[in-house]
Amino acid sequence: MITARTKRQLLIFLVITVVGVTYVGARYARLDRLFYDSSYSVTAHFKESGGIFTDAEVTYRGVQVGRVQELKLTDAGVDVVLSIEKDHDDIPADSLALVGNKSAVGEQYVELQPQSDQKPYLKEKSEIAADKTSVPVSTTEILTNLDNFVQSVPQSDLRTVVAESGAAFKGAGPDLARIIDTSTSFIDTANANFETTQKLIRDSRVLLQTQVDKESAIRGFSRDLSLFTGTLADSDRDLRRLIDEGSATANELRTFLERNQVNLGELISQLVTTNEVVVKHLDGIRQVLIIYPYVVAGGYTVAEKKGKFYNARFGLVLQQQSPTCSAGYLPKRSPQDRDDRPLPEDVGCRESGTNLRGAEKTPSNRTGTAYRSPVATYDAGTGDVSWSDPAQGQVAYDGGAAKLFGDDSWKWTLLQPALPDDQE
Incomplete structure (x- = not known):
């Protein structure tokens, strides 16, 4: 007769057995799907199976998310x-469906590789197109390609390569180990x-884009550099002579600088002032240099050819001239003083009023002289020289001497060789 204690033990054992069988069936045999399906189906179209089988794992980013439920043979694959x-x-x-191998002996699985993290997502009855699926290269194809490669390599040349490689790496084990260790450190x-x-x-993209934008300038620099190096090559003999004879010239230059270092210092110091004056009048100097060749060319028109x-x-x-008036202009400013002043x-001239000097000493009824137009002007932008009207360059006397000394003065006969236009 079974006691009550034994009955309780058998009941507990029965409950544990039922729970264990239920867990194993639901976990491994997937018996829970007979009562409740907690998954959704997605169909992936493959051109060939690639060795995949039913109940194989399906992974997403390395995590198992399901299994292969069924394989269906179609006309396309x-x-x-x-x-x-x-x-x-x-x-x-938009995920890719790839058939992969977990090991060298097989055990294929389907790996889902996402192309983005955005919607839409896979759902019930979703499909993955054939152009987004792939299978691994078959072992037969690998062996066939390897055999073709081996057959294409000449036997004698292969033996030579193997023999030379053995001779090259013989005794180089420590060096190779050091290279591998250094490579590991480099990777770390x-x-x-x-x-x-x-x-x-x-950031290098910005630099490379700049090089692309400056392509024409770089090509021009390379072209000019080629011309420069070509000129140097053509002048090789002169350069060699310059290097050979340059030592004596350098000694002479050094001796000259040592003997005249004080005077050169003063000269350079004074040239600073001169250069500042030249810079202030640079436009005028440029105008003179441009017009001067035309003036020289026109000088032949007044010369008689014989x-x-x-x-x-x-x-x-x-003509006897009085000394230059300096009263009222002194003291002179030092050329070294270049500060701005009002x-x-x-x-003006501060000498006696009997010695007429300066424009302010002339009678008030004397008319001023109008500014003459320039002979020619130069346009720096176009490089053109424009000549003024020749009629504007003619000088007309206004009878200033007669107005200054009077019509009856004897000086008028000496200073006025011709009557003004309005008295003729």
């Missing part, structure tokens, strides 16, 4: 029905500075 757990409902619909350092390397690669030569007559007039308004 094989349809693989994937049963994915509903907990993983955030798999992008590169990983530690990954962010810096990534930033360098990203045979092969030109004759020009010059007159010399000696323009003085009371500058």
Whole structure:
């Protein structure tokens, strides 16, 4: 007769057995799907199976998310029905379905590789197109390609390569080990500075784009550099002579600088002032240099040609002039003092009023002289020289001497050789 204690033990054992069988059946035999289906089906279209089989794993980013439910043979290939757990409902619909091998002996599985993290996601009855699926290269194809490669390599040359490689690496074990260790250290350092390397690669795009934008300038620089180096090559003999004889010239230059270093210092110091004056009048100097060739060319029009030569007559007039008035202009400002100062308004000759000097000493009824137009102007932008009207360059006397000394003065007969236009 079974006691009550034994009955309780048997009941507990029965409950544990039922729970264990239920767990094993639901976990491994998937018996729970007979009562409740917690997955959704997705069909992937493959051109060939690639060795995949029913109940193979389906992974997403390395995590198992389901299993292969069914394989269907079609005219275009094989349809693989994937049963994915509903907990993983955030798999992008543009994911790739790849058949992979877990080991060298096989054990294929389907790997879902996302192309983005955005919607839409896979859902019940979703399909993955054939152009987004792939299978691994078959072992038969690998062996066939390897055999073809081996057959294409000449036997004698292969023996030579193997023999030479053996001779090259003989006794180089420690060096190779050191290279491998150093490479490992290099990789570790590169990983530690990954962010810096990534930033360098990203910023290098700006530099490379600049090189692309400056392509014409770089080509011009290369072309000019080629011309420069070609000129140097053509002048090789002169350069060699310069190097050979340059030592004596350098000694002479050094001796000259040592003997005249004080005077050169003063000269350079004074040239600073001169250069500042030249800079202030640079536009005028440039105008003179541009017009001067035309003036020289026009000078031949006033010279008389006799045979092969030109004759020009010059007159010399000696006139006694009074010394330059300096009263009212002193003291002189030092040329070294280049500070800005206000323009003085009371500058003028301070000598006796009987000695007429300066425009302010002339009678008030004397008319001023109008500013003459320039002979020619130069446009720096176009490089053109424009000549003024020749009629504007003619000088007309206004009878100033007669107005200054009076109509009855005897000086008028000496200073006024011709009557003004309005008295003729």
